[in-house]
Amino acid sequence: MAKRAAxxxxxxxxxxxxxxxxxxxxxxxxxxxxxxxxxxxxxKLPDDITAPKIKEKNLFNVIVNxxxxxxxxxxxxxxxxxxxxxIEFLDNGGGTEAxxxxxxxxxxxxxxxxxxxxxxVISLQNSRETNYGTYIAIQNELMAAYAxxxxxxxxxxxxxxxxxxxxxxxxxxxxxxxxxxFEEKKDAVKKLFPEKLxxxxxxx
Amino acid sequence: MSKFxxxxxxxLPAISTASLPDIVFMLLFFFMVATVMxxxxxxxxxxxxxxxxxxxxxxxxxxxxxxxxxPGKEYRKFGTEAKxxxxxxxxxxxxxxxxxxxETRANTPEDQxxxxxxxxxxxxxxxxxxxxxxxxxxxxxxxxxxxxxxKAGDATRNVK
Numbered sequence: 001m002a003k004r005a006a007x008x009x010x011x012x013x014x015x016x017x018x019x020x021x022x023x024x025x026x027x028x029x030x031x032x033x034x035x036x037x038x039x040x041x042x043x044k045l046p047d048d049i050t051a052p053k054i055k056e057k058n059l060f061n062v063i064v065n066x067x068x069x070x071x072x073x074x075x076x077x078x079x080x081x082x083x084x085x086x087i088e089f090l091d092n093g094g095g096t097e098a099x100x101x102x103x104x105x106x107x108x109x110x111x112x113x114x115x116x117x118x119x120x121v122i123s124l125q126n127s128r129e130t131n132y133g134t135y136i137a138i139q140n141e142l143m144a145a146y147a148x149x150x151x152x153x154x155x156x157x158x159x160x161x162x163x164x165x166x167x168x169x170x171x172x173x174x175x176x177x178x179x180x181x182f183e184e185k186k187d188a189v190k191k192l193f194p195e196k197l198x199x200x201x202x203x204x
Numbered sequence: 205m206s207k208f209x210x211x212x213x214x215x216l217p218a219i220s221t222a223s224l225p226d227i228v229f230m231l232l233f234f235f236m237v238a239t240v241m242x243x244x245x246x247x248x249x250x251x252x253x254x255x256x257x258x259x260x261x262x263x264x265x266x267x268x269x270x271x272x273x274x275p276g277k278e279y280r281k282f283g284t285e286a287k288x289x290x291x292x293x294x295x296x297x298x299x300x301x302x303x304x305x306x307e308t309r310a311n312t313p314e315d316q317x318x319x320x321x322x323x324x325x326x327x328x329x330x331x332x333x334x335x336x337x338x339x340x341x342x343x344x345x346x347x348x349x350x351x352x353x354x355k356a357g358d359a360t361r362n363v364k
Contacts, residue, residue: 011225018228025232029239034261036323036353044343068363079363128333132326133253133362135335136352140359143257202336 037139042198058114060089060122064138066129079137086145089113090120090193104153104192117149117193125200142197149193158185165189244292247282248273253328254357261351266319268308270301272334273327286330288338301341325353328362 062082063071070077072085093105095115102116114120122142126135147162154162165185172179250273261267271289275282279294288295290304309317322342326335342350 011222014225015221015228018225018232022228022232022235025235025239029235034264034267034323034351034353035258035356036261036351037255037257038259038321038349038351041339041343041348041350043346043348079360126332126336128331128336130332131328131362132330132332132335133328135332136253136255136328136354137359137362139352140255140257140354147257202332 037136037143039139054121055115055119057094057112058119058121060086060114060120062122062124062138062142064124064126064130064134066127068131068134070138079134079141082138082141083144083148086122086142087148089122090117090145090149092120093117095119104156118191118196121196121198123198123200126202128202130202143195146193146195150189153192154185154189157188162186162189244269244271244289246271246289247276247279247292247294248287248289249276249327249329250325251327251329252325252353252355253359253362255352255354255359256356258354258356259351261321261323261353263319266312266316267321267323267351268305269323269325270304270338271325272330272338274329286327286334288334298337298341301338302345305342305345305347319349320347321349321351322347323351323353 061071061073065071070079070082072082077085088107090107091105092107092110092113093102093116094107094109094111094113095101096111100115100119105116107113124138124142150162154160154165158165165182169179169182169186172182248271250271272286273289274284274286275294282294288298288301290300295301305322308320312320324335324338339350342348
């Protein structure tokens with residue numbers, strides 16, 4: 001009997017099938033990269049707690065009305081100037097007494113503006129009709145002001161950017177000395193310019 | 205007949221396409237791994253605003269998405285006012301945000317609940333009143349970590 005080899009299966013259409021699947025996945029999926037501004041909401045407080053008194057000079061009032069116009073410290077302002085104004089306010093360091101002096105601030109030391117960054121509070125109030133895009137832009141500018149100052153302090157203290165510290169913390173092995181080191185640096189910089197952004201309830 | 209073509213007819217051998225499926229499969233696997241299926245159909249217009257102080261959201265399983273915006277073209281029958289969308293449904297009562305958070309928490313391993321993040325995917329032409337209400341509801345259930353989803357870009361472009 002003659003030996004007959006089994007005929008080879010034709011794999012020519014394999015590519016077509018694979019292409020079909022490939023195109024299906026290409027169409028139905030999105031390469032998602034979610035980015036955004038991280039914020040923390042204030043916890044719900046019991047009604048009987050009264051708000052702590054904040055000196056007027058330690059408060060930076062930002063109000064947005066329903067037409068998306070900005071009122072900063074009772075003055076009209078364009079969005080592009082907000083970042084610089086916030087930096088000047090936070091970095092002012094007008095305190096003169098030992099307990100509220102700020103020895104790393106490089107601001108104008110204006111006695112009418114904030115004492116030191118840990119006392120300085122930015123208050124943001126929006127109207128219910130404010131546009132979300134504008135609101136995000138304002139949030140972005142205020143966060144940028146904090147980021148700028150933290151960046152500066154991180155450079156001064158550790159010779160590295162704040163972003164590098166955060167990245168290093170992420171890359172470090174869990175519970176390693178390296179992680180602790182980055183954690184300490186991050187906390188130290190954060191403490192110099194703590195994020196104090198208070199959002200008032202929207203006006204009708 | 206040209207004089208160079210002496211040795212009779214020599215045809216070029218066909219290029220072997222046997223490895224084509226392998227290449228295509230490789231691409232296929234790449235896309236299967238690198239992509240995520242959309243989990244809910246958007247029924248709203250959702251043009252995110254721009255911002256440059258952004259952080260990347262990691263660990264998608266610990267993120268709950270809250271969409272808001274004006275109903276899209278095919279969903280105008282629900283009105284033209286901006287609405288909140290959770291999963292595949294419009295929210296008729298804003299309090300549903302609370303049960304949505306509770307539900308997500310119930311489906312999350314206990315030690316991870318503290319890391320849950322609420323991502324607000326809001327159309328840039330929405331009024332802040334609606335967002336304020338959503339934030340109020342999130343505070344009600346103590347879901348304090350939030351993220352305003354944005355596209356990376358210059359924030360001043362949000363303002364016309």
